[in-house]
Amino acid sequence: MSAKNEGFRWKLNVxxxxxxxxxxxxxxxxxxVWRNSGKSNISVMESRPVRYKVEISSMLPDGANAIKPGDLxxxxxxxxxxxTVEDVTLEPARRLSKDMETGRTIYAEIPDRLTAVLDVVCxxxxxxxxxxxxxxxxxxVGANVYIAGPxxxxxGYIVAISREEAQP
Amino acid sequence: xxxxxxxxGRLFGKISVIDVLFLLVVAAVCAAFYxxxxxxxxxxxxxxxxxxxxxxxxxxxxxxxVKSLAVGDLxxxxxxxxxQPVGKITDIxxxxxxxxxxxxxxxxxxGPVEGCYDVTLTLSAQAIRSSGRTLVNRTYEVxxxxxxxxxxxxxxxxxxITGVSS
Numbered sequence: 001m002s003a004k005n006e007g008f009r010w011k012l013n014v015x016x017x018x019x020x021x022x023x024x025x026x027x028x029x030x031x032x033v034w035r036n037s038g039k040s041n042i043s044v045m046e047s048r049p050v051r052y053k054v055e056i057s058s059m060l061p062d063g064a065n066a067i068k069p070g071d072l073x074x075x076x077x078x079x080x081x082x083x084t085v086e087d088v089t090l091e092p093a094r095r096l097s098k099d100m101e102t103g104r105t106i107y108a109e110i111p112d113r114l115t116a117v118l119d120v121v122c123x124x125x126x127x128x129x130x131x132x133x134x135x136x137x138x139x140x141v142g143a144n145v146y147i148a149g150p151x152x153x154x155x156g157y158i159v160a161i162s163r164e165e166a167q168p
Numbered sequence: 169x170x171x172x173x174x175x176x177g178r179l180f181g182k183i184s185v186i187d188v189l190f191l192l193v194v195a196a197v198c199a200a201f202y203x204x205x206x207x208x209x210x211x212x213x214x215x216x217x218x219x220x221x222x223x224x225x226x227x228x229x230x231x232x233x234v235k236s237l238a239v240g241d242l243x244x245x246x247x248x249x250x251x252q253p254v255g256k257i258t259d260i261x262x263x264x265x266x267x268x269x270x271x272x273x274x275x276x277x278x279g280p281v282e283g284c285y286d287v288t289l290t291l292s293a294q295a296i297r298s299s300g301r302t303l304v305n306r307t308y309e310v311x312x313x314x315x316x317x318x319x320x321x322x323x324x325x326x327x328x329i330t331g332v333s334s
Contacts, residue, residue, distance in 0.1 A: 018190070096284075100270065101272060102279065103269045104280055104281075105267050105282060105284075107282050129319070129321055131321065140324040141323040141324070142229070142324045143324050157232075159232040160235070163238075
């Protein structure tokens, strides 16, 4: 009893030292992680206007004639904004058709249908591997696209994307 | 006879069982660090990549796809490579496209396709070559005759791998 009531005397041994070192290292690591948790090495991406062309094939003439410069167009599936029409060119719609006499495959005009080629400009983000509109739609030549504008809609392909570099 | 663990929990009356367990845990952690940063590192360096070239052919595309490709563009596999390119275009070869057509007399001929082209891209990449297999970036297997969807920054297309060489 008397021994237990004697004043507390802390004897430091080697295991206490190891535990203290481990705790200190863990604490330092946690502090480092927390201090850096809000930071990122990714710089804020800046958008730039990108010009591209979309070909909408086999449109009804009334729908094709409704396309006007200044129209805001969007993806009719997921409603991504795709930019503003700068110019539109209309031409007779064509599709590949087989000539079974000669074995050639030729373009044949489709009666009463038009193909519309839209020049579009849209603010985009650019990475090393892709160009995406600020709304999140990735642009690539050859990609199938479903477009809707004021009073018209159609399906086609992206047929050109400008390769101009971003302005400094 | 002396007890192995005495009434104070000490082995042979000298060292605490808890202390022994703690020492074992510390030793295991040290061994794990050693294996991770020494043994595994040595294993990884034993397989080196070598430069390879391979060809992919895009069949029957229109001129806009041809114009969207350029030497120096990086190629990505749409489904399997993620943000890691599987090659860089070093050469572009364009030929008029042909397509099999069944004629009215029942024969099948390979006839020209107006306004369409077959485009062969030569790609360079780093790969592991082992037992006849080519693994670009160590994981992406290149098999002749395999048809895949590829992307560049500017274009997307379906193409067939048509040749692999070192």
